[in-house]
Amino acid sequence: MRVFIIAGEPSGDKLGAALMEGLQTLVPDVVFDGIGGAGMSEAGLQSRFPMEEISIMGISEILSQYRHLKTRIAETADQIVQTRPDVLITIDLPEFSLRVAKLVKAKSQIRCVHYVAPTVWAWRAGRAAKMARHIDQVLALFPFEPPYMEAVGMRCDFVGHPVVTDVQASVEEAHAFRTEHSFGEAPVALVLPGSRRGEVSRLAPIFGEALAPVLQAHPDLKIVIPAAAPVEELVRNAVADWSCTPLIIRSEDKAQKRAAFKAADVALAASGTVSLELAAAGTPMVIAYDMSWLSRQVIGRMLKVDTVTLVNLVSETRAVPEFIGADCIPERIAGGLNELLSNPTPQTQAMQNTMVRLGQGGEAPGIRAAKAVLSGLSHSGKTH
Numbered sequence: 001m002r003v004f005i006i007a008g009e010p011s012g013d014k015l016g017a018a019l020m021e022g023l024q025t026l027v028p029d030v031v032f033d034g035i036g037g038a039g040m041s042e043a044g045l046q047s048r049f050p051m052e053e054i055s056i057m058g059i060s061e062i063l064s065q066y067r068h069l070k071t072r073i074a075e076t077a078d079q080i081v082q083t084r085p086d087v088l089i090t091i092d093l094p095e096f097s098l099r100v101a102k103l104v105k106a107k108s109q110i111r112c113v114h115y116v117a118p119t120v121w122a123w124r125a126g127r128a129a130k131m132a133r134h135i136d137q138v139l140a141l142f143p144f145e146p147p148y149m150e151a152v153g154m155r156c157d158f159v160g161h162p163v164v165t166d167v168q169a170s171v172e173e174a175h176a177f178r179t180e181h182s183f184g185e186a187p188v189a190l191v192l193p194g195s196r197r198g199e200v201s202r203l204a205p206i207f208g209e210a211l212a213p214v215l216q217a218h219p220d221l222k223i224v225i226p227a228a229a230p231v232e233e234l235v236r237n238a239v240a241d242w243s244c245t246p247l248i249i250r251s252e253d254k255a256q257k258r259a260a261f262k263a264a265d266v267a268l269a270a271s272g273t274v275s276l277e278l279a280a281a282g283t284p285m286v287i288a289y290d291m292s293w294l295s296r297q298v299i300g301r302m303l304k305v306d307t308v309t310l311v312n313l314v315s316e317t318r319a320v321p322e323f324i325g326a327d328c329i330p331e332r333i334a335g336g337l338n339e340l341l342s343n344p345t346p347q348t349q350a351m352q353n354t355m356v357r358l359g360q361g362g363e364a365p366g367i368r369a370a371k372a373v374l375s376g377l378s379h380s381g382k383t384h
């Protein structure tokens with residue numbers, strides 16, 4: 001069995017490596033070709049070129065690299081058509097992946113599988129119909145996504161979310177973290193203002209203002225900020241005028257970060273997949289996010305859901321308070337945090353349900369994804 005597989009960023013590389021390992025378990029003689037990072041290389045892929053070449057986000061970045069990206073898209077599609085794998089698997093990164101799949105379908109009947117469904121349930125529903133022109137099957141991370149893909153003619157399999165396989169810190173490791181930083185039995189709040197420079201610049205001042213009245217009500221509260229290396233200096237500068245001195249830890253120190261998540265009593269976080277990481281650690285949270293005025297107007301008109309927090313969506317509750325856009329106001333966020341510190345238990349069941357619904361306790365997502373790919377090939381007339 002020959003598989004051409006493409007990932008263009010670290011999260012996709014992680015999904016790709018798990019899927020490759022799943023396929024190797026089920027089909028020992030499987031052969032891989034494609035593009036990936038360190039995780040996929042460890043799983044046996046010799047990447048045709050460094051994944052970082054296509055790991056580009058943002059309109060200005062894409063425009064500046066447009067000619068090179070277009071060349072790589074065409075080259076990759078030609079290589080796939082020439083080598084004629086049994087299946088092409090593209091992972092997220094739609095700007096690159098779906099353009100490759102479109103070219104491949106125009107010149108061949110190679111089965112195309114896309115891993116990670118677009119968020120058509122939230123906005124821009126038309127993306128699913130466009131994908132269906134050249135994607136045969138979608139592997140979905142969330143259990144509510146398949147109907148949206150199936151409605152436009154694509155097979156869609158829910159295969160579970162990788163967060164359910166993430167290693168969690170033990171109670172002992174959480175206690176050691178508290179001891180190391182002299183926190184004792186004081187309440188601990190994680191503050192996560194995002195991983196991108198724009199997010200940190202916009203949210204850190206708002207979060208700092210929101211924490212001031214919370215610290216007045218809970219003077220022994222300890223603040224911990226996990227910061228990724230590219231924004232660490234920005235975070236340190238942003239918190240310099242806060243009414244407290246937070247402990248800043250490196251996100252790249254995985255053990256320290258896991259221990260902080262487990263040790264925390266509550267969290268204030270930017271919207272995103274971090275809500276699932278917090279749920280996996282059992283840390284109750286308040287979610288807050290804001291964007292530019294123009295983005296707020298455009299996205300606000302396009303948004304089709306009344307919550308953007310994944311824990312709320314997966315658990316089918318509104319247990320996690322969120323303050324988005326015009327509601328991202330320090331006073332309101334502070335009220336949410338104070339209420340959560342007083343009574344964190346209502347979120348417990350929602351977080352547990354979220355993890356179960358994402359596949360916790362069942363087969364690993366990599367195996368489920370591999371089985372879905374093989375099932376799709378079998379039903380399309382190819383068997384292995």
